[in-house]
Amino acid sequence: MTSLGRKGFTIVELLIVIVVISILAAITIVAYNGISNHAKIASLQSTLSQASKKIEAYKVQNNDTYPSTLGLAGINDTSLTYINYLTNQFCIGKTEDSLSYYVSSLQKTPNVGACEGQSVSGSVCPSGFIPVPGDTRFGTNSFCIMKYEAKQSTATVPISQAAGVPWASITQADAISYSANVAGCTGCHILTEAEWMTVASNVLLVTQNWSGGGVGSGAIYNGHNDNSPSSALVADTTDGNMCYGTITAGASASCSNAGAQRRTLLLSNGATIWDFAGNVWEWTQATIAGNANVGVSGDSNCSTREWNFGSINWSIFPVLSRPTANISVDATWDSTQGIGRICTHYGATDARSFRRGGLWNSGATAGIFALNLSLDAITANISTGFRVGR
Numbered sequence: 001m002t003s004l005g006r007k008g009f010t011i012v013e014l015l016i017v018i019v020v021i022s023i024l025a026a027i028t029i030v031a032y033n034g035i036s037n038h039a040k041i042a043s044l045q046s047t048l049s050q051a052s053k054k055i056e057a058y059k060v061q062n063n064d065t066y067p068s069t070l071g072l073a074g075i076n077d078t079s080l081t082y083i084n085y086l087t088n089q090f091c092i093g094k095t096e097d098s099l100s101y102y103v104s105s106l107q108k109t110p111n112v113g114a115c116e117g118q119s120v121s122g123s124v125c126p127s128g129f130i131p132v133p134g135d136t137r138f139g140t141n142s143f144c145i146m147k148y149e150a151k152q153s154t155a156t157v158p159i160s161q162a163a164g165v166p167w168a169s170i171t172q173a174d175a176i177s178y179s180a181n182v183a184g185c186t187g188c189h190i191l192t193e194a195e196w197m198t199v200a201s202n203v204l205l206v207t208q209n210w211s212g213g214g215v216g217s218g219a220i221y222n223g224h225n226d227n228s229p230s231s232a233l234v235a236d237t238t239d240g241n242m243c244y245g246t247i248t249a250g251a252s253a254s255c256s257n258a259g260a261q262r263r264t265l266l267l268s269n270g271a272t273i274w275d276f277a278g279n280v281w282e283w284t285q286a287t288i289a290g291n292a293n294v295g296v297s298g299d300s301n302c303s304t305r306e307w308n309f310g311s312i313n314w315s316i317f318p319v320l321s322r323p324t325a326n327i328s329v330d331a332t333w334d335s336t337q338g339i340g341r342i343c344t345h346y347g348a349t350d351a352r353s354f355r356r357g358g359l360w361n362s363g364a365t366a367g368i369f370a371l372n373l374s375l376d377a378i379t380a381n382i383s384t385g386f387r388v389g390r
Contacts, residue, residue: 081118091270093118128160130271166385175386219338221262223278227361281355295344340367
């Protein structure tokens with residue numbers, strides 16, 4: 001009697017099967033997670049859209065005023081964040097599984113980002129910080145930023161608060177080092193160029209930030225820059241005091257929404273930022289290498305040029321730092337529209353560091369895109385402070 005031979009899988013064949021099954025499982029999980037995230041996003045957007053419609057309906061029925069609480073508009077969802085701003089604007093936000101979306105009176109379509117007090121990437125912004133919606137053009141996700149220019153809490157610890165003049169006379173190197181010391185703020189850092197440009201491009205498209213009441217109409221507000229007074233100013237805890245300290249010598253000075261020297265700008269999520277243009281220059285992380293001539297032959301240590309000046313050597317300049325390379329900025333706009341100027345240099349052998357926004361006496365040079373390249377990373381100046389992000 002002959003025995004029948006038994007056949008089975010070899011180890012190699014079993015390994016191949018296991019690998020194939022693993023790959024298929026991974027594809028299935030990724031596809032499921034993608035579908036699940038899309039469903040969550042659609043649900044978030046739908047919830048926010050419906051809430052926004054109820055808020056707007058309440059406004060129509062109540063003398064053009066938004067409700068002080070969601071409950072007054074018949075919205076009982078306790079997972080929603082609601083901010084009703086002094087300027088009669090609102091923001092509604094919701095976070096679910098680290099997905100943060102918001103809708104506001106300025107941003108009608110639900111968008112990635114957060115309202116003030118809403119969590120960003122699973123956590124609430126530190127005290128004195130505001131949320132900023134991310135911008136794919138600059139590779140940024142939603143992040144937090146100091147509402148005010150950094151003030152000095154202790155020898156090496158910055159704080160964001162209205163009280164006190166900005167922490168100036170600090171080198172870029174120290175500003176970078178000390179930014180990590182903000183109390184209760186893991187991951188805090190001095191602003192990157194991408195973050196600065198994200199904020200600038202956001203406020204640029206908010207009509208309330210333009211003196212003419214529309215984007216490109218008149219000029220975008222560029223802060224305390226007329227040398228009156230000839231010093232940096234403290235901020236105010238009331239965002240409605242938009243020109244605090246700039247109209248008269250009195251500390252209680254304020255201005256209308258269209259006033260000159262306005263120090264506040266609105267983001268699309270309704271949050272307010274102080275002194276993003278004017279008051280003191282602000283370091284960012286960026287640096288241009290030595291012997292990199294930004295201007296043209298004959299430019300001094302700080303020759304102010306319009307951003308659309310054709311002879312600037314853009315080849316050594318980070319593209320994301322250029323407003324003229326930003327699709328939100330009309331190529332014909334210059335300091336007449338309040339966006340600020342670039343302070344170039346030619347023949348400098350040492351590296352130059354980025355300072356943004358403008359000084360109390362910068363005049364038309366100040367603006368949300370203003371850039372000064374006259375200092376290196378280890379030189380302090382009374383005209384220069386910084387701002388922290390997370």
